[in-house]
Amino acid sequence: MHPIKNFTTLFKPRFWHAGTSMGQAQTLFNYRRFFLGSVSIRAFVSIVPMAILLMFTYMLQDTAIENENHLRTVRLTSNTRRTITYFLQERLDALKFIVQQKDVEALMASDELPQVLHNLKMGFGGFVDLGLIDDSGFQISYSGPFSLKGKNYEDQEWFIRCAEEGTYVSDVFLGYRNLPHMIVALRWPMEDSTFYILRATLDIQKLIQILSSLDLAEKSEAFLCSRNGLLQTPSKYYGKMLERMDLPVPEYSIHSQVVEAVDKTGNPILIGYAYIEDSPFILMVVKRSVEIMKGWHSIRQKINWFFGMSVVTTLVVVLCISTLMMNKIYDADQTRLKAIERLETSSRLISVGRLAAGVAHEINNPLAVIGENAGLIKDLFTLRKEYKQDKHLMELVDAVLESVERSGQITKELLGFARHFEPKITPIQLSKTVSDVLSFHRKEASYRNIDIHVDVPEDIPVIYSDHGRLQQILLNLINNAFQAMKNGGELDISVRKEGEKTVSIRVRDTGLGISPEDEKRIFEPFFTTKGPEGGIGLGLSITFGLVRKLKGDISVQSKLGEGTTFVINLPIDTQGEIRNEGPAR
Amino acid sequence: MKTLVVDDEKKIADVLAQRLVLRGFDATPVYDGGTALSLLGKGSFDSMILDLRLPDIDGIEVLRKTLEAFPHMRVVILSGHANDQDFKTCLELGAIACFHKPGKISELQAALTQSSENKNASH
Numbered sequence: 001m002h003p004i005k006n007f008t009t010l011f012k013p014r015f016w017h018a019g020t021s022m023g024q025a026q027t028l029f030n031y032r033r034f035f036l037g038s039v040s041i042r043a044f045v046s047i048v049p050m051a052i053l054l055m056f057t058y059m060l061q062d063t064a065i066e067n068e069n070h071l072r073t074v075r076l077t078s079n080t081r082r083t084i085t086y087f088l089q090e091r092l093d094a095l096k097f098i099v100q101q102k103d104v105e106a107l108m109a110s111d112e113l114p115q116v117l118h119n120l121k122m123g124f125g126g127f128v129d130l131g132l133i134d135d136s137g138f139q140i141s142y143s144g145p146f147s148l149k150g151k152n153y154e155d156q157e158w159f160i161r162c163a164e165e166g167t168y169v170s171d172v173f174l175g176y177r178n179l180p181h182m183i184v185a186l187r188w189p190m191e192d193s194t195f196y197i198l199r200a201t202l203d204i205q206k207l208i209q210i211l212s213s214l215d216l217a218e219k220s221e222a223f224l225c226s227r228n229g230l231l232q233t234p235s236k237y238y239g240k241m242l243e244r245m246d247l248p249v250p251e252y253s254i255h256s257q258v259v260e261a262v263d264k265t266g267n268p269i270l271i272g273y274a275y276i277e278d279s280p281f282i283l284m285v286v287k288r289s290v291e292i293m294k295g296w297h298s299i300r301q302k303i304n305w306f307f308g309m310s311v312v313t314t315l316v317v318v319l320c321i322s323t324l325m326m327n328k329i330y331d332a333d334q335t336r337l338k339a340i341e342r343l344e345t346s347s348r349l350i351s352v353g354r355l356a357a358g359v360a361h362e363i364n365n366p367l368a369v370i371g372e373n374a375g376l377i378k379d380l381f382t383l384r385k386e387y388k389q390d391k392h393l394m395e396l397v398d399a400v401l402e403s404v405e406r407s408g409q410i411t412k413e414l415l416g417f418a419r420h421f422e423p424k425i426t427p428i429q430l431s432k433t434v435s436d437v438l439s440f441h442r443k444e445a446s447y448r449n450i451d452i453h454v455d456v457p458e459d460i461p462v463i464y465s466d467h468g469r470l471q472q473i474l475l476n477l478i479n480n481a482f483q484a485m486k487n488g489g490e491l492d493i494s495v496r497k498e499g500e501k502t503v504s505i506r507v508r509d510t511g512l513g514i515s516p517e518d519e520k521r522i523f524e525p526f527f528t529t530k531g532p533e534g535g536i537g538l539g540l541s542i543t544f545g546l547v548r549k550l551k552g553d554i555s556v557q558s559k560l561g562e563g564t565t566f567v568i569n570l571p572i573d574t575q576g577e578i579r580n581e582g583p584a585r
Numbered sequence: 586m587k588t589l590v591v592d593d594e595k596k597i598a599d600v601l602a603q604r605l606v607l608r609g610f611d612a613t614p615v616y617d618g619g620t621a622l623s624l625l626g627k628g629s630f631d632s633m634i635l636d637l638r639l640p641d642i643d644g645i646e647v648l649r650k651t652l653e654a655f656p657h658m659r660v661v662i663l664s665g666h667a668n669d670q671d672f673k674t675c676l677e678l679g680a681i682a683c684f685h686k687p688g689k690i691s692e693l694q695a696a697l698t699q700s701s702e703n704k705n706a707s708h
Contacts, residue, residue: 365597
């Protein structure tokens with residue numbers, strides 16, 4: 001139980017449950033509110049900026065990474081587009097080369113074309129057939145796996161386009177052996193403004209090779225599609241060859257572009273694309289966003305964990321420190337309040353003392369007058385025979401004299417209470433003092449069966465104090481103890497050393513005890529719990545004054561029905577204390 | 586015994602003197618220090634009851650002067666305002682006894698007449 005209790009005291013400040021027991025005492029502020037406020041603000045200020053910073057960093061990272069990716073993708077797309085463009089250009093250039101070299105008549109010869117085709121196959125690779133077509137669309141010469149000689153292409157789009165534009169690149173189709181092929185064609189202008197067209201069919205292996213050799217991450221790929229979205233090279237994820245791809249056809253743009261999109265299963269993707277000029281192709285480089293971000297996400301998880309731990313640690317530390325500080329403030333405040341209370345009690349006592357002394361002095365004089373006059377009356381009565389015989393008269397005078405005497409006692413007590421003079425410091429052996437004082441009560445203790453225990457250890461040093469006052473203090477306390485106890489009780493007197501400079505004397509009885517409300521007022525002058533016959537209630541306030549005169553302090557602990565303990569702390573060197581403090585009040 | 590009763594309260598000095606007379610003393614009341622000292626000079630007094638609070642001279646001064654001039658005088662202090670320190674001083678100066686007001690006539694009487702005893706302080 002204890003370790004857990006100690007643990008929670010780290011977090012919960014002491015005043016949390018003290019709450020209303022402070023009663024009318026004025027605390028400096030509302031502790032609970034202050035504590036909660038201080039903890040909240042501290043926690044907030046510690047954690048929120050961190051959180052904001054983290055979020056901000058993540059956002060920046062996201063943006064940076066996105067930009068980076070876009071840039072990379074654009075660059076890759078751009079470079080790849082260039083490569084493909086050059087590839088296609090190269091093929092056309094090959095035809096141009098042939099055209100530069102040969103005469104058209106030579107190519108019309110039936111064995112010339114096959115030779116050229118063969119050279120092309122050997123030199124470049126990928127050429128499947130070669131054909132010469134005249135300007136009316138008539139295939140004059142052909143070398144290749146089909147028999148196309150004599151075919152007319154007059155109405156075909158490729159022919160018309162090539163005739164107009166000078167070059168032509170076709171999209172992919174299923175050709176020889178049902179493998180994908182494409183066509184490149186070149187217009188060969190003659191001097192007489194006729195022309196021929198040199199046409200070649202290519203297989204797209206090399207193209208595919210270019211695309212597959214790209215350094216792409218997992219689940220990313222590059223392929224070509226036509227301007228109406230049909231796949232021209234194989235794609236792993238986005239559709240079947242020569243069928244509509246599963247992605248939207250991107251908008252035309254001169255430059256390579258990057259767009260963010262979503263694939264058919266909803267995954268976010270990044271598409272870098274480029275329209276290949278003078279061809280029906282669009283280059284598509286498709287990257288899966290998730291894969292890109294994967295590495296970052298795992299790092300982020302670690303960062304988030306760390307952040308979480310920091311938050312928890314911060315909260316714990318803030319709570320502990322706040323509790324610690326508030327406890328200290330609370331303790332300081334309590335000490336302050338106690339000091340104020342003491343001061344108030346002290347000054348009250350002083351004013352009462354002065355008042356009492358004043359009253360006493362004033363009363364003593366008229367009292368003396370009454371006393372003397374009554375005495376004189378008695379004297380005169382004693383002389384005159386007729387009065388001397390009158391018992392009743394004498395009784396009356398005696399009653400007056402008795403009351404005068406009693407009043408005199410009371411004023412004496414009052415004056416004793418208000419006495420002001422320097423204490424007489426002598427070395428005192430506490431064990432002897434205690435036993436001296438107890439000797440007054442030994443007889444009473446024995447016939448009332450009260451057990452007296454005295455515990456003054458060997459190591460209690462000789463203290464320097466006022467012997468008379470100390471005796472009176474102890475006498476008062478022991479008197480009270482005896483009055484509070486029934487027969488068969490216990491009286492414990494023990495002396496202890498408290499630190500280097502103080503001894504404490506403990507007087508404990510097993511008597512009636514004092515209620516908590518009375519406890520607070522027990523040292524007040526004229527406060528008594530003993531009823532009308534019990535005296536005027538100055539005993540403990542006198543004792544209090546005496547203890548203070550000896551530069552000590554006195555406190556009480558009591559439980560109703562169980563008993564009371566008075567604890568007096570006295571300095572070992574009272575003279576030193578007096579020197580330090582200056583003259584008595 | 587010729588006794589001087591010195592008290593600034595006329596009522597007390599007079600009544601006290603009367604009571605002493607009833608007990609066989611030759612008591613004279615005076616009400617201030619100056620009169621007391623001059624009377625002491627003129628007549629031969631054996632004893633004195635002295636209040637410390639006097640209107641003109643401090644009671645302790647009167648005590649000192651008296652015992653200087655008449656060391657054999659038995660002086661009993663009867664005061665309503667004195668504290669233990671004052672009484673101590675008086676005893677040191679040579680007073681026989683010190684009492685608080687209201688005093689007991691029997692005790693005063695005893696102190697005035699008995700020899701070398703009753704050097705009591707306050708009680």
